[in-house]
Amino acid sequence: MRKFFVLLAITLLSGMLFTACATNVISATQPTLVFETTSEPSDVVTIDPPATTNSPSVEPSATEEIEVCSVNRIQAEPVYDGELLQRFDTNDSFVVLTIDDGYWDDVMNQMLDLLKEHNATATFFLLGKPFAENFSDQTVQRIINEGHDLAYHAYVHPAVEAAEKMTKEEWQEDYRLWEDALRSKLGDALFEKGFAPYARVPYGPWTYDYLTFASDNGLVPVYWSADNHAFEENRTPLKNGGIIILHATPEDVSVLKTLLEQDWKVISLSEAMADSCN
Ligand SMILES: [Zn+2]
Structure with a gap:
């Protein structure tokens, strides 16, 4: 006392x-x-x-x-185009970092090291099968324990033509496989801690079936307002409240470094939505 x-x-x-x-x-x-x-x-x-x-x-x-x-x-208002989350309206100096895919344990650790060094968080739109098969337990635990979001991308990355044709039932089955893979890799407690209800369709074909599937499962579909070219001349620049998409690839490690050296606070979707302590 x-x-x-x-x-x-x-x-x-x-x-x-x-x-x-x-x-x-x-x-x-x-x-x-x-x-x-x-x-x-x-x-x-x-x-x-x-x-x-x-x-x-x-x-x-x-x-x-x-x-x-x-x-x-963070004071920010999410901006949607239809059902798609596009960016945030804000006067605060922050950007949302989303990182898609993820095949390589070493690349993931390089990105996690950079995020930790800069006290930044991200939302990872992960793939289920490579996540379960290629990542060490230590790496997947790091993702959660260092405050990042896990969100749905796909179990196995489909080609864009395949993604365009998938029915909502097929998305539902893919989502089930993805969740099973992540749960068995992380365990229920870490899964619940890291899971954030966001979804990003591979390559961006936001079909009626996909949006219906997302809505049925309480998942917010998330687009982006800038990509890995944001720091190049004559490309769409990143702005306050923007959502940037990078990929967990060797090429984007240097882009991540560039992003983290800017003046923005770099945060995950959950943090921008203010529903997380990350
Ligand atoms: Zn992808």
Whole structure:
């Protein structure tokens, strides 16, 4: 309890609080009660949400511990074209990083190293079969434990002609195979922790069948507003709130490096949607 009173005193005096997200230090606009934690690491403090703010949605109670990631979340409005998420409207200086495919364990680790070094997160639209067969357990655990999203791309990457012709039943079956592969590789707990309800059709043929399949499964289809050419002259540039698509390929490791050296905060879809503590 001593720790509790020390923490309380510090918090009331300074008006500052530390978040459960180990990498972020945030400013609170008002004093906030700090509860003693017993099971968390010593640098993690579990707090009650400020009484007058809208976030988060969990109701406080006497016994419940509530994890608050930030009281100063990214302020961004998702922009859709029909059902397709295209980008975010925002005044905040951030971009959303999405990385598709993923065949090589070493390339994935190079990208994860860069993301970690720059305190950035990404949404990985992964392939089920190569993920299950080619990636070490250590690599797949890193993806989740370092705060990235796992989202649906395909079990095995179809050719564009095949993707265009797939029925919603075939997408449903592909999604089942993908989820089975990821669950068996990650285990249920890590799968649940990392899974984010986003989908990107390979090559982008957003057919009626695909969109119906996505909607039936609560998956948000995600397009992009810039690609791996964004930093070249006369190409579509990346802007605040943009969604960039890269691929987990050797060629895009250097593009990722270029992106991370820009001034933007680079975040995952879940983080931009403010439904995650990543
Ligand atoms: Zn792909």
